Amino acid sequence: MTEVGGSRTAAEQVLDPAASWRPAASLEALRERAALLASIRAFFAERGVLEVETPIASRAASTDPAIESLVSHWSAPSGRQPVYLHSSPEFPMKRLLAAGLGPIYQICKVFRDGERGRLHHPEFTLLEWYRPGWPYGRLMEEVAELVRRVLERPGLEVEHLTYRELFRDRLAVDPWSADVPSLRDRGLELGISGAESLELDRDGWLDLLLTHSLEPGLGKGCLTFLRDYPPTQASLARVRDGEGPVAERFELYLEAVELANGFQELTDPEVQQARFAADLEARLGRGLPTPPPDAAFLAALVAGMPEGAGVALGLDRLLMARVGASCIDAVLAFPIERA
C-alpha cells in the first residue's frame, strides 16, 4: 500500500512505473469510500428519494464559461459527432423533474477538463439531488443532516452567512457595488502577490478575494453555508428581486474546503435561454469553445419544471473529510497520472 506523501498530488511526483500500478489511496480509504456510498444510499432510501441514472455522454454540454467539458466522439448514423462527458447531471435530472418523477438523487462520475490540484481531479464523484417544492433553506438543512450522518459527527454545528455579509464583515467590501479598481486595490492591500498584473472582470476579482482571503477561514470546526450570491454569479439559480437582486444560490464549506453548491432552481425558460446566450457570448469573447446548449432541457422548462431546490456535493472531498486527508489523491484509487 502506498501513501501519497503530504499534500502533494501525483502530478507533482515522479511516478516509478514499477510502483504506479498500485492505488494512490490506502486500502482503508477505499473501504471508507464504499461505506460512505452505502450510508448516502441509506439516507435517501429512508427519505423516499429515488436514485436515478442519466447519460454521462451527451450531445449537449454545460455552457458555463468557467467549466470545460471533456469531449469524446460518437459514430452516429449521420456521421461522427462530438459527445460531451457531463460536468454535472443537472440538465437531464431536471428533465426527469419536469416529467414528474418527484424527489431524485444521483451518484455519478463527472468530468471537467483542466482541473487538477490538491482539491481537483478531472474526473470526480458527484452526489446531486433535487427536492421539488422545497425552498433552498430547507435543502440546506437536509444537506447538513446528510453530512453529519455520513461523517458520523452528529454534533457538527451549522453557520449561515450571506455573500454580502462575508465580504462586508471580513474585507469591508460591498460585492454588489465595489468596482474593479477598488477590488484590485483591496487585493493588493491583502498582499495577494501578482494581483497587480492580473486582468480580471468584476466577478473574477470577487473570486480572487474569495479564494485567497476568505475561503481559508470558512467552515472552521463547523459547516458554513454561504448563500445569496451576486446575480452575475447566479449560474442556474433563481434571482430574487429585493433591496438589491440576489441569486438564491448556496455553497457549503467545511475546513476551508468547498463541498457543495445548491440553487433555488431557475425554472423560467426565457431567463434560462438568456443565460445560455450570455454564457456563449462570454465564451466567444474569451476565445473558448462554444458547446451546444441543451435544447431538450429548455423544452422541459417550457413544458414546466416544478419549483424546487437542488444541490451537488463533491463526494471525494466529503470522503477526504471523513478520513482526514488533505489531498484528493489520498481518496482516489487511481488518479489520472496512474489511470
Add this chain to the structure above:
Amino acid sequence: MATYSTSEFKGGLKIMLDGDPYSIVENEFVKPGKGQAFNRVRVRNLKTGRVVEKTFKSGETVEAADVHDTEMQYLYNDGEYWHFMDPQSYEQMTADATAMGEAPKWIKEEDVCKVTLWNGQPLSVEPPNFVVLEITETDPGLKGDTSGGGGKPATLETGAVVRVPLFVQSGELIKVDTRTGEYVSRAKE
C-alpha cells in the same frame, strides 16, 4: 519565444517573471466551483535564491526561461572570473562571483562542475558533491585518536576550513562533502 500555459505548471519548471529566471517550487490550483480558476505558485528566483508567491489566472501563458544544467570543467581563475570549458565542444565560458556562490571554496582546476546556464551564460555553479583536497594547515593532533569525536579545524588547499578528526595531519588528502561542508574520510590521490 517559448511559453508555458498554467496547465503545464509543475515543480521545477523554469519561467521568466519581471525579467528574471525563476523555478517553480510549488503550484496550487485554486478554483471556486462556479468561477475563475487561479494558479497560486511559489517560485524561486534563480539569481537571488529568494522564494516568492505569485497568483496567475489559469489559462494565462508565461515566457519560458532558457535555463538548463550542463557539466563543465573548471579551468582557472583570472582574479575576477572563473573560466570553464564544455568537455564536448571545448567552448569556454566565464562565471562571476555571484554565479560561483560557495563553489570556489571547493573546486580545483580540472574539476567537473554542474553549471546552470541562462540564455547560454552561467547563472550558478555547483561543485561536485565530493571533492578530494589536501590539508595545508592543521594543529598536530594526538597520535592514536581515531574516534574523531572532538575534531579540530583544518585549512584546505582551496582555503576552505573544515573540521577533521585529531589523527588527520597537514599534507594529507581528505574527502569532503561539499553540500554539508563536512569531512568524510582520508583519501588517496
